[in-house]
Every structure is written in C-alpha cells, then in structure tokens.
Amino acid sequence: MAFELPPLPYPKEALEPHISARTLEFHHGKHHQAYVTNLNNLLKDSDLAKKTLEEVIRLAWGDASKAGVFNNSAQVWNHTFFWNCMKKGGGQPSGKAADLIKADFGSLDAFKNELKNAAVTQFGSGWAWLVLDKGKLKVTKTPNAENPLVHGQTPLLTVDVWEHAYYLDYQNRRPDFVQAFMDSLLNWDFVNQNLQKAGG
Numbered sequence: 001m002a003f004e005l006p007p008l009p010y011p012k013e014a015l016e017p018h019i020s021a022r023t024l025e026f027h028h029g030k031h032h033q034a035y036v037t038n039l040n041n042l043l044k045d046s047d048l049a050k051k052t053l054e055e056v057i058r059l060a061w062g063d064a065s066k067a068g069v070f071n072n073s074a075q076v077w078n079h080t081f082f083w084n085c086m087k088k089g090g091g092q093p094s095g096k097a098a099d100l101i102k103a104d105f106g107s108l109d110a111f112k113n114e115l116k117n118a119a120v121t122q123f124g125s126g127w128a129w130l131v132l133d134k135g136k137l138k139v140t141k142t143p144n145a146e147n148p149l150v151h152g153q154t155p156l157l158t159v160d161v162w163e164h165a166y167y168l169d170y171q172n173r174r175p176d177f178v179q180a181f182m183d184s185l186l187n188w189d190f191v192n193q194n195l196q197k198a199g200g
C-alpha cells in the first residue's frame with residue numbers, strides 16, 4: 001500500500017488572509033504531494049513500504065543510506081501534522097493545554113515569545129515545535145525534515161518555517177508569518193488532542 005496525500009482538513013481559502021489559497025495550493029498540492037510521491041518511489045522495492053509512516057521515519061533516522069527516505073517520510077508526516085495545527089480563526093488555549101502553558105512557561109505571552117524566537121532563529125529551512133518532553137512542555141526547533149519523533153519527544157504543535165510556507169504571502173517576513181500563525185490560526189483543540197493521546 002502506497003502512502004497517500006491526506007486532504008487538507010479545511011477548504012484552501014479557510015486560512016485567508018493570513019495564509020492564501022494560492023500558498024496552500026502550492027504547499028499542499030505541490031510540495032506535500034512531492035514528498036509523498038518521492039517516498040513511494042524510494043520505497044518501491046523495499047520492505048519499509050509495509051511499515052507505518054512513523055516506523056519508516058524512526059528506522060531511516062541516522063542511517064546515511066536512507067537519508068532520502070528519512071527526509072521524504074518525515075516531511076510527509078510534518079506537513080500532515082502542520083495542517084492540523086491551524087484552523088480558521090485560531091483561538092485561545094483551553095483545558096489541559098492552558099494549564100500546562102501556564103505551569104511550564106508562566107504565561108501565554110511567554111510561550112508565544114519562545115515559539116516565535118525558535119521559529120525566527122531557525123537558520124534556513126526547518127520547523128519550530130511545542131513538544132511534551134518527560135512530562136513537561138518545551139519549545140524546540142529542527143532543521144530541514146528532522147522532527148521530535150526521533151528525539152523521543154511528543155509533538156504537540158508545529159510551524160513550518162521553510163520559505164515555501166510563507167514566501168508568496170510574506171516574502172522575507174518570517175516573523176510576521178509566525179505572529180499570524182500564533183495569533184490568528186493556532187488550533188489549540190489539536191494541541192489538547194495530542195496531549196490526551198500522550199496521556200498527558
């Protein structure tokens with residue numbers, strides 16, 4: 001069974017004006033699709049094709065002969081996760097997410113500052129994350145396709161800081177894109193779902 005591109009969890013106009021339909025058309029329809037196509041081509045005659053996406057990511061990590069498999073499988077996973085981190089209108093944290101943000105960062109603003117700092121200082125392509133690490137919330141950043149799954153952390157939230165994520169709408173203004181993501185798009189229900197799955 002080949003891996004498939006999951007549909008966006010909302011219409012491609014849903015995140016406007018913060019992320020345009022045109023950006024999502026390319027980002028989901030071209031970039032995300034290309035990672036899926038590349039991965040399926042790389043795994044055509046491999047036993048890894050029978051594994052789950054998460055298993056492929058973990059098995060390929062750190063194996064230089066499987067760098068292409070790692071990069072494409074992790075990028076498939078990261079993008080599917082990223083789409084779910086956003087929803088029309090965004091919102092404020094509630095429930096467990098709100099409690100843990102306050103306990104581990106002090107305030108929502110302190111968390112936002114840390115996430116923005118990680119997103120803006122990631123040199124070149126990569127991702128900024130909110131993760132659960134040994135029972136505590138933490139902000140991290142990763143280069144290229146790397147993700148928290150290979151570091152034994154539970155991803156709760158991510159923002160894509162590859163230029164393809166924001167260049168059509170924001171050109172070089174990555175900080176403005178990250179601010180809009182946090183203030184107007186962030187899907188805290190998804191963070192709570194991930195906390196619940198982790199038993200946190």
Ligand code: FE2
Pocket residue numbers: 027031079160162164165
């Ligand atoms: Fe991306």
